[in-house]
Amino acid sequence: MKTCDVLVVGGGVVGLAIARELKRRRPGAAVVLIEKEDAPGRHASGRNSGVLHAGFYYTADSLKARFTRAGNLAWTEYCRAKGLPLRACGKLVVASREEDLAVLDELLRRGRANHVPVEEVDEKAARAIEPRAKTLGRALYSPSTAVVDPAACMAALADDARKEGVEVLLGAGYRGRRGRVVETAAGPVEAGFVVNAAGLYADKIARDFGFSRRYRILPFKGLYLYSDEPAGSFRTHVYPVPDIRNPFLGVHVTVTVDGQVKIGPTAIPALWRENYGGWDNFSASELAEILLRQAGLLLGADFDFRRLALEEIRKNSRRVMTALAARLADGVDPALYRRWGKPGIRAQLVDVESRRLVMDFLLEGDERSLHVLNAVSPGFTCAFPFAAHVADRVAASARF
Numbered sequence: 001m002k003t004c005d006v007l008v009v010g011g012g013v014v015g016l017a018i019a020r021e022l023k024r025r026r027p028g029a030a031v032v033l034i035e036k037e038d039a040p041g042r043h044a045s046g047r048n049s050g051v052l053h054a055g056f057y058y059t060a061d062s063l064k065a066r067f068t069r070a071g072n073l074a075w076t077e078y079c080r081a082k083g084l085p086l087r088a089c090g091k092l093v094v095a096s097r098e099e100d101l102a103v104l105d106e107l108l109r110r111g112r113a114n115h116v117p118v119e120e121v122d123e124k125a126a127r128a129i130e131p132r133a134k135t136l137g138r139a140l141y142s143p144s145t146a147v148v149d150p151a152a153c154m155a156a157l158a159d160d161a162r163k164e165g166v167e168v169l170l171g172a173g174y175r176g177r178r179g180r181v182v183e184t185a186a187g188p189v190e191a192g193f194v195v196n197a198a199g200l201y202a203d204k205i206a207r208d209f210g211f212s213r214r215y216r217i218l219p220f221k222g223l224y225l226y227s228d229e230p231a232g233s234f235r236t237h238v239y240p241v242p243d244i245r246n247p248f249l250g251v252h253v254t255v256t257v258d259g260q261v262k263i264g265p266t267a268i269p270a271l272w273r274e275n276y277g278g279w280d281n282f283s284a285s286e287l288a289e290i291l292l293r294q295a296g297l298l299l300g301a302d303f304d305f306r307r308l309a310l311e312e313i314r315k316n317s318r319r320v321m322t323a324l325a326a327r328l329a330d331g332v333d334p335a336l337y338r339r340w341g342k343p344g345i346r347a348q349l350v351d352v353e354s355r356r357l358v359m360d361f362l363l364e365g366d367e368r369s370l371h372v373l374n375a376v377s378p379g380f381t382c383a384f385p386f387a388a389h390v391a392d393r394v395a396a397s398a399r400f
Helices: 013-025 063-082 100-113 123-129 150-163 199-208 284-300 305-314 318-326 383-397
Strands: 002-009 031-035 091-094 119-122 138-142 146-148 167-170 174-178 181-184 187-196 215-222 225-227 237-240 252-255 261-264 337-340 344-351 362-365 369-374
Touching: 002 013, 013 031, 013 150, 013 187, 013 383, 031 187, 063 146, 063 150, 063 383, 091 123, 100 138, 119 123, 123 138, 146 150, 150 167, 174 199, 187 199, 187 383, 199 215, 199 344, 199 369, 215 284, 225 318, 261 318, 284 305, 318 337, 344 369, 362 383, 369 383
Parallel strands: 002 031, 002 187, 031 167, 091 237, 187 369
Antiparallel strands: 091 138, 119 138, 174 181, 181 187, 215 344, 225 261, 225 337, 237 252, 252 261, 362 369
16 A cells, blocks of 8 residues: 555646645655546646736635735746746736726726736727727736646646656546545555645545535536637737626637637536536536536525526627627637637536635645635636645644
8 A cells, every 4th residue: 555644636736736835845755646637737727728817806805816926926937947838918907888997996906905016007008008909998907917838837847746756646536535545546545644636526525524515516617719810919818807796707818828819718507527528528426416506506596697607608609709709809700710629627616505606715624634625717827825825734734
């Protein structure tokens, strides 16, 4: 039987960052990371937009506010040190309706409270930053928003983890728990402490340890539509003013690290945890559980889940997606947006007692285990400072 001081479950960006941070703090400790796939980052971490967020969307009392600005800086330094692709393109948040202006004011207030570089610009200045941007009266400009190549970042993190002494076991999916022993597809592992960073399956694993009683993962499918326009057609990301009552940012224009353009994403309610397309990875038990959860939100959520679901399902249409993007920028020609990208699944946590989507990062644990239940966007951006926060929690509570 393999033994270790700390076992990290999940080889996404959060799991790898946590494993590296724990090993850095305790070089002599045996740190093992298990991942069910044949490589790290096969799910959300390798399928996300690659945008490094700045940190002005979040209220100052949130963990997201604490970690986004620091995470942006940490990723920028990491990519430059490693020679990884990085495009410091910035972001405009544009208004389409009069009621958007009050939300712009709130985002500016949050940005200043979070010590994030963000500025209000008028229409002329917005056009100087992005000649194709459309806005009503004014916009917000975030100069520190950037974009990276998630796959390249994940490969570098995994390589660094191994070089630093973390044992990374692939094809070793979590199967269950017997006391201090975690059963995996590659055999049992006895661990002094377990950190659960399993993303889509974090709530299920947490329940094996007595946690996540009032929380469940509700998956949402994200799709981007790619443009056939030449590289450089947009200079900067262009985002709409979001509905700050929910954690989704709306359809936006994203510049990729190589200068191409995509619009999206959707946030379509998925029917099982890995419902990427067709019947792949189908699970009847997950389908039943998720339909029941969605029905509960339709009947009694404290937000309009029915409206949200219908709006998102409509975004399966290229016509709808391009029409939404055309509110943000000139020259969005539907004929040039024909290719759907690889879908990703957002592991959104729901509080089943209050019937609310959990907006902030959330952890639960004790002296034997710690469970990362909600680490959705901007989880990628926040990975390094969030890992330090997790390591602090481990040090404070663990026999490690």
